[in-house]
Amino acid sequence: MRGKTHCTIGVLSVIQASLVLNIPISIFNIMLSAFFAILPDLDESNSTISDMLLKKDVSKFILKATIYLINIVIFFVSIKINDNFYLSSLITFITIIIIESKLTHTFLRKVFLSLIFILLAICLYLVNVKIYFSIFCIMLSTFPWLKHRSFSHSFFATVIIYFLLKQIELITNISNLAFLGTLSYSSHIFLGDLFTKSGIPLFYPISDKKFSLGFFKVGSFFSNILEILFILLLVCLIIYSIIKI
Template identity: 50%
Template sequence: MRGKTHCAVGIITGIQLSLIFSQPIIPTTIVSSAVFSTLPDLDKSNSIISGIILKKNFSKFLYKLILFFLDIAIFLVSIKISSSFFISAFITFFTIIFLEKKITHYNMRKALITGTLFLLSIILFLAKVNLSFIIPFIIFSIFPWLRHRNFSHSFFMVIIVYLIMKPISILIDYEFLAFLSSFMYLLHIICDMFTRQGVAIFYPFSKNMISLGYIKVGGKFSNIIENLIIFILFIVTIHLMLKFL
């Protein structure tokens, strides 16, 4: 399922759950539903949640900038070793080709996303924010380095989400948040189970990818199904609002 569909389904379902459990529909409801319904895909550097943390165009700019300064640094070092301009240029050229194969934009982007989340946790720590708000940033900073749809898409991670959000929900006096966040996370996993790739839902106990369908993400049929699901959920939400409000 596409990231924007996960987000839309998450927000609509979050509103439905709030109506069913007689909970207030507040900005925290909408934001947490949107974040946790897309959060499992943080293990993919080009996902919608990764794009919110770090824009792809910005990371590409940084990538080119780093390679540019590496070019200069390598040339200056080589010119120190060899006074010949042509030899230095030759060394620089082939060294950069080697580095570009090793330092790809994909890997650098993962490092930048991890660094951004970890930096936020340090800022919160220095600001003496309660540790409960810092732990999630530290845990999710590891996600970009995980294999896609493994640990991040497991039942085990759903439990972890509930455990790390429970203290936060108590601190902000919105205890529904822990249930809402973990449910949205689980909803993402369930939706992905109906794709052709499936998910390793029992990871780390089993690495087998479990699939309940044959939908190809991004395909025309998949897009139609996703739009249909959003439409049905929207109609159900209107019905619930008329019933409970």
Template identity: 65%
Template sequence: MRGKTHCTIGILSTIQACILFKIPISIFNLVLAAIFSILPDLDESNSTISNVFLKQDASKLILKIVIYIINFAIFFISLKINNNNFFLSSIVTFIAIMVLESKINHILLRKILLSLTLILLSLCLFFIKVKIYFVIFFLMLASFPWLKHRSFSHSIFAIIVIYFLLKQIEIIYN
């Protein structure tokens, strides 16, 4: 399924549940349903939700910047270690460039940045003293990009965790 399909099913399920349980249909419920219905695809590098967090062109630019910064650091560290031997430092840096460009790619960088963003969000929530299960939930989301698609994020355990979180939101907001 694509993100649009996830979103549509989530919104329609919310409307159906509201009708079934005689809960007023609100924009807040529909937006929340839309967001939570596309979260299981966070583990896919070209998913709707991951593209919202990080556009492909932006992550390619960041990838180039990261590789250049690492290479400059390697060059200057190598100069320092090799007693300002420019030739040897250039060779070390050239080898590092080849290794880095073969190992660090767009998808890996997307995973790293998405995970770090969600971990940072978790830390912010923790420091502003939000309930711990919200922090755990965002930490769980931070692991999704590293998992195989349709594994944990599409499991019954993930559904239980999301249900528990939604139940807590329901309790907080009556």
């Protein structure tokens, strides 16, 4: 499913659960559910959540600046060593070609997305915040390096997310943080990607076998129509729950 569909389904699922279980709903709950609904796709550098954390234009600028900086450094080091302008220029030119072929935009995005969470984990640790916050951030820092729809889309990732959120909930006294966060995260997997043709590896890393309950391809016209219909169904369920209350 598309990122905006995952986000919508996650929010609607939390609202529906709140109505059925009589859990107070707030703006924080909505924002929480929106974030966790798209979180599994952090393993994809071009996903909605990846772009939310680091805009593509920004990472492209960083890539260019990095390449220029590396080559400037190489040129001055080379000319200092051999004191030959033409040879240094040739070395720098060859280096540009090699670096541009190896240092890709996707790779650099993964590096910076990971650094965002690693630095956040370090900052939280330094200000003496409970270790579970840092562990959660470190876990997220590994997501950009995972194969798309692997561990982050598995049952085990959902269990770990719940455990860490539960510890954070106990520390912060934020009511229903673990339940609503995990519900929204699970909606991405069990109300979304499970119904796509490519499916998801539910028991990864024990098994990489993919399970699928659907046959539609993400982004296709038929898929987009089904996504809209499913969202409308969830909206109808919410309206019914409100009327029933």
